[in-house]
Amino acid sequence: MxxxxxxxxxxxxxxxxxxxxxxxxxxxxxxxxxxxxxxxxxxxxxxxxxxxxxxxxxxxxxxxxxxxxxxxxxxxxxxxxxxxxxxxxxxxxxxxxxxxxxxxxxxxxxxxxxxxxxxxxxxxxxxxxxxxxxxxxxxxxxxxxxxxxxxxxxxxxxxxxxxxxxxxxxxxxxxxxxxxxxxxxxxxxxxxxxxxxxxxxxxxxxxxxxxxxxxxxxxxxxxxxxxxxxxxxxxxxxxxxxTISQRSLPDSLIEQLNLTGAVIRLTFVGESTGKPLIADVASRFHVQPNILAANIVELKNGIVGNIVVHINGTAADIADITRYLTDNGVQIDVLGGTANE
Structure with a gap:
């Protein structure tokens, strides 16, 4: 048109x-x-x-x-x-x-x-x-x-x-x-x-x-x-x-926390928003994800959720966790942290 x-x-x-x-x-x-x-x-x-x-x-x-x-x-x-x-x-x-x-x-x-x-x-x-x-x-x-x-x-x-x-x-x-x-x-x-x-x-x-x-x-x-x-x-x-969603943390905050492991942003959309994936990660991989920020944005045609979490683990642990989340429809972005060997 x-x-x-x-x-x-x-x-x-x-x-x-x-x-x-x-x-x-x-x-x-x-x-x-x-x-x-x-x-x-x-x-x-x-x-x-x-x-x-x-x-x-x-x-x-x-x-x-x-x-x-x-x-x-x-x-x-x-x-x-x-x-x-x-x-x-x-x-x-x-x-x-x-x-x-x-x-x-x-x-x-x-x-x-x-x-x-x-x-x-x-x-x-x-x-x-x-x-x-x-x-x-x-x-x-x-x-x-x-x-x-x-x-x-x-x-x-x-x-x-x-x-x-x-x-x-x-x-x-x-x-x-x-x-x-x-x-x-x-x-x-x-x-x-x-x-x-x-x-x-x-x-x-x-x-x-x-x-x-x-x-x-x-x-x-x-x-x-x-x-x-x-x-x-x-x-x-x-x-x-x-301006409308907490998609990241200030670099100064990440540095101040001096986090080991990884700070990652999880973006959920569609069916993945209704799954208890954080709880699954905790039980499946024996870690304790620390939620630093979270929000949900309702769009005209769907819902998008963002969670920024700190996961303390080795590089191999982080790789396994991110692979599991990606396989379940979650988009992963690494924001900071230093993975343990």
């Missing part, structure tokens, strides 16, 4: 040409939720604006439902844009218009009749939970309610694709969760494909099927959410994961 092929976006600056997006390839299938994550300045906002050509790529292709928008006629581009909704970090609501009128604005511009406008406004206000707020003004709403108005406004045009540009960044954690739940509901009930950008790993964790990691305009890693959380390859990805 969405294909970006070798997309490049450059800007001219005082010091020369700046490449904000550099040879990025993305493919989003119908009905999926994909997320692009990166730090400030990574090129995320520029990238998502290339999808509906709010920013026209310097080179590359943007293909929506088989139509390359970079080569589309003005009329083709207009028709394609009508099928793409977009929500922003700061809501972009008219302060002097009611909730009803804010949702109705694009419908009136598209020439819908008064009755059609009323039907659509009420329908999508109900979906986002704002039926009782239609006569209110933006300054009477909370941040979460304002974002719901913006979402209803986008949905009122009945798009096939919804683009989210840091839509939860200005919200508190509890409100963020409620908006993410709403996006999940929209995806599941209306079948709308969602592409979002964020710098918050918890957003990726909660709703994304597939993830792209962007750094300095380049795509440095991409994978399913489950694979990315269990087997991150790039340092930037690992930094993001460390």
């Amino acid at each position: 969405i294909q970006l092929q070798s997309v490049v976006k450059q800007f001219e600056a005082k010091n020369g040409t700046v490449t904000a997006v550099d040879q990025v390839d993305i493919q989003v299938k119908k009905g999926e939720i994909h997320g692009v994550i990166g730090y400030s300045g990574a090129g995320k906002s520029t990238l998502i604006r290339c999808v509906n050509l709010l920013e026209r790529p310097t080179s590359g292709k943007v293909i929506i439902n088989g139509v390359d928008l970079t080569k589309a006629s003005p009329e083709q581009l207009r028709q394609s844009r009508q099928k793409i909704g977009m929500i922003f970090q700061h809501f972009n609501l008219l302060k002097t218009a009611t909730v009803y009128d804010n949702i109705a604005i694009p419908l009136k511009l598209l020439g819908y009749s008064k009755q059609e406008v009323e039907e659509k406004v009420k329908k999508y206000a109900e979906i986002v939970g704002l039926t009782e707020k239609l006569a209110s003004y933006p300054n009477q709403l909370s941040g979460g309610q304002k974002q719901r108005v913006a979402i209803a406004r986008s949905l009122s045009q009945e798009p096939e694709i919804l683009l989210s540009d840091e839509a939860t960044s200005a919200l508190d954690p509890e409100t963020t969760d409620s908006i993410l739940d709403l996006l999940l509901e929209i995806n599941e009930k209306l079948g709308i494909t969602i592409l979002l950008i964020t710098h918050e790993m918890n957003v990726i964790q909660k709703i994304c099927d597939y993830v792209y990691v962007l750094e300095k305009g380049k795509l440095v890693e991409h994978n399913t959410a489950i694979e990315l959380f269990t087997k991150p390859q790039h340092p930037t990805t690992r930094k993001f994961l460390n």
Whole structure:
């Protein structure tokens, strides 16, 4: 449904040409939720604006439902844009218009009749939970309610694709969760494909099927959410994961503990999360694993568990233990320690 092929976006600056997006390839299938994550300045906002050509790529292709928008006629581009909704970090609501009128604005511009406008406004206000707020003004709403108005406004045009540009960044954690739940509901009930950008790993964790990691305009890693959380390859990805899960211990702590044996991280996913493998290791290999840190991360499509343990044993013992755990579906990473001979 969405294909970006070798997309490049450059800007001219005082010091020369700046490449904000550099040879990025993305493919989003119908009905999926994909997320692009990166730090400030990574090129995320520029990238998502290339999808509906709010920013026209310097080179590359943007293909929506088989139509390359970079080569589309003005009329083709207009028709394609009508099928793409977009929500922003700061809501972009008219302060002097009611909730009803804010949702109705694009419908009136598209020439819908008064009755059609009323039907659509009420329908999508109900979906986002704002039926009782239609006569209110933006300054009477909370941040979460304002974002719901913006979402209803986008949905009122009945798009096939919804683009989210840091839509939860200005919200508190509890409100963020409620908006993410709403996006999940929209995806599941209306079948709308969602592409979002964020710098918050918890957003990726909660709703994304597939993830792209962007750094300095380049795509440095991409994978399913489950694979990315269990087997991150790039340092930037690992930094993001460390913000929500205890995947490692500070080097200073490992050195301070002066541990013999090995400090290892066990990553559990799927069926392995329900097995008493630590207890099995203790009884089978006659060791006493010392749990230093642990957490569970619930993803949209599964659960990932991380446990950092110290095991005091010989190099041969550690090899046998890691082999046993690997055979039972656990991913092993050695973080430190000095194995006994």
